Amino acid sequence: xxxxxxxxxTISLDAMGGDHGPExxxxxxxxxxxxxxxxxxxxxxxxxxIETELQKFPKLIAQSVVCHTDVAVPMDAKPSQxxxxxxxxxxxxxxxxxxxxxxxxxxxxAGNTGALMAMSRxxxxxxxxxxxxxxxxxxxxxxxxxxxxxxxxxxxxxADTTQLVDFALMGSAMxxxxxxxxxxxxxxxxxxxxxxxxxxxxxxxxxxxRDSSFPMDYxxxxxxxKIGHDIANVVVCEGFxxxxxxxxxxxxxxxxxxxxxxxxxxxxxxxxxxxxxRGAFQVLKEKMDPRNLNGGIFLGLNGIVIxxxxxxxxxxxANAIDVGYDMxxxxxxxxxxHDLELFHHENKKA
Amino acid sequence: xxxxxxxxxTISLDAMGGDHGPExxxxxxxxxxxxxxxxxxxxxxxxxxIETELQKFPKLIAQSVVCHTDVAVPMDAKPSQxxxxxxxxxxxxxxxxxxxxxxxxxxxxAGNTGALMAMSRxxxxxxxxxxxxxxxxxxxxxxxxxxxxxxxxxxxxxADTTQLVDFALMGSAMxxxxxxxxxxxxxxxxxxxxxxxxxxxxxxxxxxxRDSSFPMDYxxxxxxxKIGHDIANVVVCEGFxxxxxxxxxxxxxxxxxxxxxxxxxxxxxxxxxxxxxRGAFQVLKEKMDPRNLNGGIFLGLNGIVIxxxxxxxxxxxANAIDVGYDMxxxxxxxxxxHDLELFHHENKKA
Numbered sequence: 001x002x003x004x005x006x007x008x009x010t011i012s013l014d015a016m017g018g019d020h021g022p023e024x025x026x027x028x029x030x031x032x033x034x035x036x037x038x039x040x041x042x043x044x045x046x047x048x049x050i051e052t053e054l055q056k057f058p059k060l061i062a063q064s065v066v067c068h069t070d071v072a073v074p075m076d077a078k079p080s081q082x083x084x085x086x087x088x089x090x091x092x093x094x095x096x097x098x099x100x101x102x103x104x105x106x107x108x109x110a111g112n113t114g115a116l117m118a119m120s121r122x123x124x125x126x127x128x129x130x131x132x133x134x135x136x137x138x139x140x141x142x143x144x145x146x147x148x149x150x151x152x153x154x155x156x157x158x159a160d161t162t163q164l165v166d167f168a169l170m171g172s173a174m175x176x177x178x179x180x181x182x183x184x185x186x187x188x189x190x191x192x193x194x195x196x197x198x199x200x201x202x203x204x205x206x207x208x209x210r211d212s213s214f215p216m217d218y219x220x221x222x223x224x225x226k227i228g229h230d231i232a233n234v235v236v237c238e239g240f241x242x243x244x245x246x247x248x249x250x251x252x253x254x255x256x257x258x259x260x261x262x263x264x265x266x267x268x269x270x271x272x273x274x275x276x277x278r279g280a281f282q283v284l285k286e287k288m289d290p291r292n293l294n295g296g297i298f299l300g301l302n303g304i305v306i307x308x309x310x311x312x313x314x315x316x317x318a319n320a321i322d323v324g325y326d327m328x329x330x331x332x333x334x335x336x337x338h339d340l341e342l343f344h345h346e347n348k349k350a
Numbered sequence: 351x352x353x354x355x356x357x358x359x360t361i362s363l364d365a366m367g368g369d370h371g372p373e374x375x376x377x378x379x380x381x382x383x384x385x386x387x388x389x390x391x392x393x394x395x396x397x398x399x400i401e402t403e404l405q406k407f408p409k410l411i412a413q414s415v416v417c418h419t420d421v422a423v424p425m426d427a428k429p430s431q432x433x434x435x436x437x438x439x440x441x442x443x444x445x446x447x448x449x450x451x452x453x454x455x456x457x458x459x460a461g462n463t464g465a466l467m468a469m470s471r472x473x474x475x476x477x478x479x480x481x482x483x484x485x486x487x488x489x490x491x492x493x494x495x496x497x498x499x500x501x502x503x504x505x506x507x508x509a510d511t512t513q514l515v516d517f518a519l520m521g522s523a524m525x526x527x528x529x530x531x532x533x534x535x536x537x538x539x540x541x542x543x544x545x546x547x548x549x550x551x552x553x554x555x556x557x558x559x560r561d562s563s564f565p566m567d568y569x570x571x572x573x574x575x576k577i578g579h580d581i582a583n584v585v586v587c588e589g590f591x592x593x594x595x596x597x598x599x600x601x602x603x604x605x606x607x608x609x610x611x612x613x614x615x616x617x618x619x620x621x622x623x624x625x626x627x628r629g630a631f632q633v634l635k636e637k638m639d640p641r642n643l644n645g646g647i648f649l650g651l652n653g654i655v656i657x658x659x660x661x662x663x664x665x666x667x668a669n670a671i672d673v674g675y676d677m678x679x680x681x682x683x684x685x686x687x688h689d690l691e692l693f694h695h696e697n698k699k700a
Binding site for chain 2: 078142143144154157158189191196198199223224225226227228229237239240241243244245246247248249250251252253254255256257258259260263264266267269270271272273274275276277278279280281283284287288
């Protein structure tokens with residue numbers, strides 16, 4: 001049984017994941033702790049490395065339990081390989097298992113995505129009323145004035161109709177509990193707004209969502225250029241196109257950032273102007289900082305697992321911890337479970 | 351027979367397409383004429399409307415033949431409907447037919463995309479050695495220092511392996527003739543760079559392209575965030591994800607533009623700085639102007655058809671005309687035909 005309400009919340013950390021291992025993970029935990037001083041940690045990995053880093057953060061020491069593991073999952077291991085050699089014994093597995101055992105409310109890892117997904121699924125199991133055999137990955141997407149949830153961004157390539165509907169249900173539950181919106185605006189990513197366009201799965205999911213009584217405000221199809229323009233709280237897509245969309249947006253934002261830099265550096269007078277307006281550029285830089293929205297959320301599991309980007313620094317990792325913390329605090333999994341049960345029960349009756 | 355080499359080149363225009371009809375089409379033609387003073391036009395549509403607009407552009411009058419048509423294809427007509435009521439008699443059809451008859455080297459329309467596609471296919475026919483029953487749409491994608499070709503951006507949803515390979519061949523021919531690159535860098539859009547990831551069609555196309563002797567430098571999988579970062583001349587994708595990528599990039603660029611504007615307007619001092627650096631912002635604005643890369647190229651047809659965005663102004667429409675002009679001048683269709691024949695011939699032998 002998982003105790004989502006355990007107070008104060010404990011977060012389990014895979015200290016060995018990511019490009020930088022314990023150094024970034026512990027510094028990240030320390031940043032997150034400064035924002036949520038009551039938070040507690042269970043930290044899994046090589047205890048000598050962890051203890052060395054931990055010495056830098058006296059407050060973190062007081063709130064943490066270090067659990068030694070001998071095995072770290074390599075960043076380039078195949079999921080099946082990782083599962084074979086890392087099951088039960090690796091820092092990644094044990095961080096997830098802490099969630100299963102109720103010792104932690106969410107697990108955070110910057111490690112190998114495929115391995116984290118395989119282990120999460122194997123250890124925590126999928127929720128009973130779900131049509132997927134692996135979790136979907138939800139991401140926060142910055143919008144002009146706020147943010148929205150986009151899912152799946154890469155786990156379920158070629159999701160079918162019922163999976164798309166489940167994504168919509170899960171995304172909606174997430175938006176309700178995280179954003180406090182009673183009826184979140186939910187849309188389906190498609191290549192046109194007309195009902196005749198797109199893939200059959202999407203058109204079928206559209207009909208189900210349109211005619212449903214789900215606690216959401218279903219807004220129909222959303223095209224790629226509108227994701228960031230505040231028309232939806234949740235944009236649902238199959239994993240392939242969701243991943244393409246997410247990465248294309250990241251690449252484009254970076255590209256425009258380079259245009260801005262190069263335009264400003266093109267003359268002395270532009271540089272002077274930019275120096276005067278540096279406050280504005282600082283705001284812009286913060287707004288576009290990819291670290292702010294770090295943290296891919298695995299949805300559909302019996303528990304919370306958050307994937308931090310492998311290359312993140314401590315600030316970015318802290319944000320992934322915060323996502324796990326917020327998800328646990330808002331009891332998102334309980335709500336998802338409830339919604340899925342209700343829907344699949346109603347569906348069976350019909 | 352189509353005379354791609356006809357000198358001076360004649361371009362056929364559907365004057366009735368787009369949100370603004372003849373007003374924008376003729377003003378656009380006039381801009382394009384100022385860049386290529388030898389160009390000639392065949393202009394199809396309501397002759398009284400066309401003649402009125404044409405009076406504004408004395409040089410254009412001298413280079414144009416106006417061909418009256420009674421029917422204009424509505425922007426919201428279904429392709430089958432448009433074909434039924436507009437075949438032979440509409441401005442859109444006749445502009446395409448001019449290419450078929452050798453009276454023009456490329457047709458440009460800002461009209462209904464589905465109708466333009468159906469009519470192009472019906473009138474010009476697909477090239478003999480091609481595995482598609484409708485043209486692919488190629489788009490120019492701005493990169494940090496230059497541009498690349500991305501295709502298909504929306505015509506062939508769920509393209510199969512052989513279609514993806516044909517896209518690669520056509521895109522490569524286009525890059526060779528337009529950019530003068532001997533062996534264009536060609537990549538396949540995917541959700542990871544590893545060979546194990548992605549859809550089966552993409553993985554199979556990857557193997558064919560990797561092992562082929564095509565006149566291209568095949569670079570493997572390209573992820574969404576790298577499209578705009580100058581790693582490929584051609585990025586090949588299936589129509590659904592290509593459209594999602596293109597529109598997401600457009601939306602993100604616009605979104606970042608709004609961040610820049612709002613950051614600058616946030617204080618008086620920022621406004622002053624921006625005023626001083628206004629030259630830089632002008633450069634930035636031009637760099638990000640979507641009109642510069644207007645023009646979706648229909649590939650796989652026995653002739654050149656360019657789709658201008660329906661909402662474009664004269665400057666944007668002129669750029670779509672220029673794309674048609676450049677494609678005709680570079681004899682892209684002849685090269686594509688040659689490459690496809692060669693490949694499919696070799697393939698049969700093997």
